[in-house]
Amino acid sequence: MASAICVVCSVYLKAYVRAADGYGRMRGTPTCTLLHLGAGLGNGIANLHNARRASTAVVNLVGDHAGYHVHYDAPLTSNIKDIARGVSAWIRSSTTAEGMGQDARDAVAASLAANPESTGNVATLIIPADCAWGDAHAPSGVVIDKHWAPMTQDGVTESVQALRSADAILLLDGNGLTAAAINQAGRIAKVTGCRVYATTFPARSESGPGLYPVQRMPYFPEDVEAVLASAKSLILAGAKEPVSFFAYRGKPSNLVPLGCEVVRLAHKHQDVGADLARVANMLDAPAEPDVVGIDGRPSPPSGPLNTAAVGQALAALIPENSIVSTDSGGGGAAFPILHQAVRHSFLTITRGSIGQGGPVAVGAAVACPDRPVFALLGDGGALYTNQFLWTAAREKLNIVCVVYSNRTYSILDTEYRRLGVNTVGEIAASRFSLTDPDIDWVSLAKGYGADAVQVATGEALVAALEQGMAAQGPFLIEVLVSGRA
């Protein structure tokens, strides 16, 4: 931070900030972004929105005009605090070069605070140019750790009582989705018969052989209601109460059924695994849960491809210890089969701002250079941020990027019909279509210096995955898919 010269513009920023989120999710340490005035910050908003829900510790540095220059309303002037407020847990604008060391220390501390999920952990430090020009001082003070103290015995006792009754669901998120926490939840399931779910879009979850098989809460509210229908208690282990992603006419926002008791065991930042262990021990659970076996690999698919067959190919082939990054759609649909097949870390879209899957993969690959990384992307979402491919090529990151090319922005069609519009007109339909002309993902990838192929069959996909996994640097596979079934 000392004497930082803050002129770096936010090139390809949409990719850049999401990459920081991916890095932070894998490392668990604060991750730093450097944006340029309000316009550069604006380019990062959609991504900071996801990072906020992921509770990724982001020290978000935003360069500003020199303090004395702001009131002249030069072209790039804007009210940076206004724009930052919507995504930041903490905002400060430095006022002197001497104070910047302390400001930086406070920003790091704020990024590590145990904030609620709705607030997140983005600490925005605005740096006027005249502060950046001067000499800074070393910061003082110790940065606080982000783990809260373990819960009091109250949450544990209450959870134990709830779990002893019939039809309990244990809902995991945050620190409840580490390998250790998952297996503590599995111990509880073994002794009580409770069901164990992760939230719909966790920032990071571990799964695969050797771990208890945690299911994922579905996306659509009626599916969540079906999961919860018979539950008499819901124990929140790092999670919040499930709510509908969107509101729908006649559907409730909070999806917890009447008569289902909600018990909070721990917040996501806390040592959820330790609290789960305490609960398991009080229940006299066996030392080990029932875990996914090591023989869950399917055979590779053949013939024409749909979303399920792509998941099958991935489950057949991806290496142990991979990192999988998705927006949602096909990538999300691959989760259950991957989950049975191979040990991996899975990174999701957290707060719904699409276009994150590729850039988050970039950050994860930088954070974990020894782990294979797979970005599973819908074509609609991937178009937001396809610039990540150049960064991946430049940094020679081993990312296999699978684009589910169904040439539609199908979530729009889906949500449109869910509003009761069953006759979709020609103009509306054209807004959901990615044809006329088709996007040529192979050409796009090569434009950014990444090698790429297009495939339409299981055999070709398997060959492409093998080629991609052997390649140095990013490799894109455009998979022509025609449906989910």
Add this chain to the structure above:
Amino acid sequence: MASAICVVCSVYLKAYVRAADGYGRMRGTPTCTLLHLGAGLGNGIANLHNARRASTAVVNLVGDHAGYHVHYDAPLTSNIKDIARGVSAWIRSSTTAEGMGQDARDAVAASLAANPESTGNVATLIIPADCAWGDAHAPSGVVIDKHWAPMTQDGVTESVQALRSADAILLLDGNGLTAAAINQAGRIAKVTGCRVYATTFPARSESGPGLYPVQRMPYFPEDVEAVLASAKSLILAGAKEPVSFFAYRGKPSNLVPLGCEVVRLAHKHQDVGADLARVANMLDAPAEPDVVGIDGRPSPPSGPLNTAAVGQALAALIPENSIVSTDSGGGGAAFPILHQAVRHSFLTITRGSIGQGGPVAVGAAVACPDRPVFALLGDGGALYTNQFLWTAAREKLNIVCVVYSNRTYSILDTEYRRLGVNTVGEIAASRFSLTDPDIDWVSLAKGYGADAVQVATGEALVAALEQGMAAQGPFLIEVLVSGRA
């Protein structure tokens, strides 16, 4: 607006909002955007920032969760007003379906208000889903016109007095850059010998044969100071006082020299041309100014290309009545030669948020389907928003896109050195470079369904421009350039 169903996500939004700005600049009517919650709005911020300075009338509709759903903090929830505040002159969130008609009317009126340039004309109307689901009523009330009343005689008299003294500069912007206003300024120049300048980055200016040759104020503050050094008076005709784009140590922010009297003739929204005519008449100016002749076309260039040679090729070839859209850099450098050669409308970056040149060209082409459109883009800026090429291909817009491929993000290198850092380290230098791997613009364009060629000589550029102008739909020319000279 009635019964609008607001589920359209903001696909390729960075391009989308900028396109609205281009449309509004060419049509002069309100232009409407439809964004999806805070994340979608975030993707549009950088572009609304430019639209604000352009004073483009934007009715910025932002879909939100149903009112009753917001406090559940579902994933896409954010404080939309916070994010919108930094770029909006007016913000309202609808509260009932019945009130939406009136809300829409008020938003249109707000977008047409004569706001100061620092405030702009973006009217953000937030539409909760439960309002969108209901039946709306027709709006009441008449939308106000955006032209203010002409200035009082005071500004005119003061301007006449200032212009009668030696060394006056007439600075034009906004409605001062229509063809009619420019030639009124030319009448004044003819009778007084004053110099006439446009601001550095006007939203739209007309130039070419038949018009008085207005120069553009330079970008760097020392160059602006040189222009203003001898001026005894500065008459603002739709413009603000010139300020430095960035602050630099030891340089003033306001670039008007001591002893130079500043006179405001008219604000940018006013009928600047009418006020200029009044001044010209009081000065007994001749009826016609000295205008650019019709024989200003240079011969086409040959051999290796630099920025100047690209401008020469364009000036040799582009059709009458073209629209030229740029970020800055090479496109901006082409202005003086184009200005002498061919009648055209020129659209600039207004408020410094790069990546606008291509998308603004899209909006201009939609607004003016009978006019040829040229997007002159630096490779660094064009990478922000290259998705515009797909929209242009889909809508079959006749845009010839010239990418100045010098494979550097050279404004960063320039500004870095201006801070006094003359030894640029390897890491810093790599941040300014667009090589390793090179971006292949031809491949990128083809990925989006746009035809494209790469050229390295004047002969090839001329052939490519002829091919592009004859093509149906967009055509991209990657020009390998090695410098400005």
